[in-house]
Amino acid sequence: MEAFNALVADRTVNGVKCEIRRLSADQLPPGELLVRVAYSSLNYKDALAAAPDGNVVKTYPFVPGIDLAGTVVSSEDGRFREGEEILATGYGLGVTHFGGYGEYARIPADWAVPLPDGLTLKEAMICGTAGFTAALSVQALRDNGVVPEGGPVLVTGATGGVGSVAVAILSKLGYEVTASTGKPEAKDELLGLGAASVIDRGELTPAVPRSLDKQRWAGVVDCVGGKPLAAVLGGVKYGGTVAASGLTGGTELPATVFPFILRGVRLIGIDSVFVPMPARRRTWELLASEYRPVKLHELSSEIALADVPAAMAVMLAGKSKGRNVVKL
Structure with a gap:
C-alpha cells in the first residue's frame, strides 16, 4: 500500500x-x-x-x-x-x-x-460519537419511564453535537423539547430541528440556586454538567430522569440529595466509550431507523x-x- x-x-x-x-x-x-x-x-x-x-x-x-x-x-x-x-x-x-x-x-x-441499513458512511459520521451518545441518552429516558405525555424534556448545550442530535431525535419521537443554549443566534436552527421552545442557558444557573425548584422537566438530556446540571436537578418533575454525558460546564456537581430523596429523580450517567457490542449495535440500528433524525x-x-x-x-x-x- x-x-x-x-x-x-x-x-x-x-x-x-x-x-x-x-x-x-x-x-x-x-x-x-x-x-x-x-x-x-x-x-x-x-x-x-x-x-x-x-x-x-x-x-x-x-x-x-x-x-x-x-x-x-x-x-x-x-x-x-x-x-x-x-x-x-x-x-x-x-x-x-x-x-x-x-x-x-x-x-x-x-x-x-x-x-446498518438506512445509513450511508457519511450519515454514520453525521451521527458519530455525538449521535451515538444522544441516542443512548434518549433511550435512558425512555427506559426510565419518560414519555411524551409526561411533559417537556430539556436538552442542555443544545447547539453542540450531542445536544443537536438529541433535540432532533426527541422531537421525532413526539416529545415537547425545550432547548437550552448560550447562542441566541441559533434559536431558529433549534426550532428547525424540532425544539418547541428555546431558552437562554442563564435561566438554568440563577445567582442563588435552589435545591428544589418548580417542577418543570419530565426528563433532561444534559450535555453540560457542572453547576448547570446541579441547578437543573432541582427543576425535574417527580420521578423524572436526567441523562448526563457532558462536562463543558465543569466536572464538579454542587448539588444536594433533595431531588433524589424527595422527588425520586434519577441521574443516569451516559458512557459511549465502552458500551458492550450487543447494545452498541442495537443503538446504531435505532439511529438508522426509529431514531434517525428527519433533517x-x-x-x-x-x-x-x-x-x-x-x-x-x-x-x-x-x-x-x-x-x-x-x-x-
Missing part, C-alpha cells in the same frame, strides 16, 4: 501541533482490520487531543479521531470481509490507538460495527482534513454548532 495522508498531532516546545503528514501502513498500530476511511467527524474529545492540556492523548506523535466509517481493505477476522462497510467509535480509537483522521486505519475487529443532513457541515485544526480551535473556544463531518 502506498503512503497516505493523515492528520498527526505532535508535541512541540510550544504545545501540540497538528499537521498533515504522509504515513505508511507499517506505522499503523496492530489490528485485524485494515480500513479505507471515507469519513470521520469532530468531537470535543478530538479537540482535547490536540490541546496541550487536554489530557486525552498520552503518547505523541498521534493520529486523533474517535470516529471513523469506511470500507474493509483486508481482514484477519472471519466476522468481516473485504469490501464490507463498517463504522467504529469509542474504545481506544483516537485516544490510545490511532484514529479516524487518516485515509487508512488499522483497528481491532472487536471495535467494528457493520454499517439528518442539516445537523452537519462537511470539512476537509486540512480544516480540522481550525475547527478544533473553534470548538475549544465554545463557538462550534452542530456536527463537523471530516471527508477523507
